[in-house]
Amino acid sequence: MRQATARTTAAAAAAAAAAAVARGARLYPAVAAGGFRRYATYGTATAAGVFTNTVFGFVLAYTYVALWDERPGLGGYDQAQALTFVWVSQSLLAAGALIGGGFQEEMQERIRTGDIAVDLYRPADLQLWWLAADLGRAGFQLLGRGVVPLLAGALAFRLALPADPVRWLLFAVSVLFALLVSFGVRYLLGLAAFWLMDGAGINLVAVVATVFFSGMLLPLTVFPGGFGEFVRVLPWAAMIQVPLDVLMGVHAGAGSAVRALGFQSAWALVLLGAGRLLQSAATRKVVVQGG
């Protein structure tokens, strides 16, 4: 009798878990699709962003030409590879939300206004929800804001884009990991609003760190000595430097890309895990006011 009850409870729990997985399998892709469509709505904003990325691409490209003219082979890149670095990283900026524009400002605002209580009440996981929405956004921005600047760069300068489709496939995986790492960092920033209330300061500090340590300003292999080695193991390296090396098959991405992808996935796991822990601490802290 008791055994039978235990069996039915276990069966019910398993069925409930299966139902939750099935619901999640429908829910999160729908959230991601919503994220994609939401950003696809703003045509002018996308065009304006493409313009900005292209302008910055040109400015950086000319300075890199001057730098690599002066010092060929700097950082282990020839001039075409350095220019590839400029233009591909301009194409990844918006997708990775590396200089703002992701979800964390919105999440912080929801925490500040108390709307987060509604989110927590939903039958969906907070982290997975935002992750799905952010990946949807990134998917759009990879296409909408990535393709045109890269084409402009390829027309105006000689780039070192690989012809091997395997390289591009590895690059696509590496970009996905880069997006996960970027999300992991930004989710921690979003949650920080539970303690700080206003996220403007910490967001700015985070942008500074990302601009400098991702390789967006200058490839990390150009950074000198021990400091260079240090910045190449930080999570920000996984956002620009590593995907670029995987694409061009140099440095960490040369030969076996497995190590490069392993580096990225390790950071993704650590950051997403930290997000889980911080999320449970934050939700224990939240007090819903009003009536």
Add this chain to the structure above:
Amino acid sequence: MAPVDVPVRNRAVEGLRGYGLIVAMWVRSTMTYRTSFFLSTFGNAAITLLDFVAIWIMFSHVDALGGFTLPEIALLYGSSSASLGLADLLLGNTDRIGVRIRDGSLDTMLVRPVPVLAQVAADRFALRRLGRIGQGLAVLCWAVSELGVAWTAGKVLLVPVMVLAGAAIFGAVMVTGAAFQFVAGDAAEVQNSFTYGGNTMLQYPPTVFAKDLLRGVTFVVPLAFVNWLPALYVLGRPYPLGLPGWVAFVSPLVAVLVFVPASLAWRAGLRSYRSTGS
């Protein structure tokens, strides 16, 4: 529909007074979140610092970039940063007008007895931008102390004039960008490519860039007057487009002139505004 109880006063004075009051309000509000304020001021300063560290790292590999030494580039970098910081502090939030148009809150500003431009410019006034100005000025001072320039009265005078006129030119670009948002609501980023993108460009010597680009930023959007032309005079170097020497001194004039199209664009934009409301 002028307010009846207030005598007609100079609109500029009225605008500045309103601007001051709104700014004071936002400063008080900023100080409520003190940790965030200090973090963001630090972050603002660090942006410019790390930018400069990147240039410094470049110079750990080379002695000159485009024929310019590190202190010479620091002069360009510091002046452009300080100018942009100043413009950003005073007028930078005009780019929020797109949000105001979208959510309809611009209508509230239209009925208040303060010029709309003053309200838009002071909207969410961000005191943390002092950080960028401080960093830019610090690099500028370092550059001035390191440069082996034979200082004349004209050159000494030109440095502060360059920073202020540069700020005004950037400011005019910001006002024009805000006016453009009446036409294209989500286009705030276009203005970033001229302000932040322009700033990044002006940090490097003009010799690095293609001649066509130089013509564009000299004769179309006159960013070259922010710092390149005056700074090259201070350094005693020729401008690649071969302009006459007195051009170095016309930055203040250019700064005044660019506000003509900027204010015309602003007026046209504001006149064309039809609220989203029902």
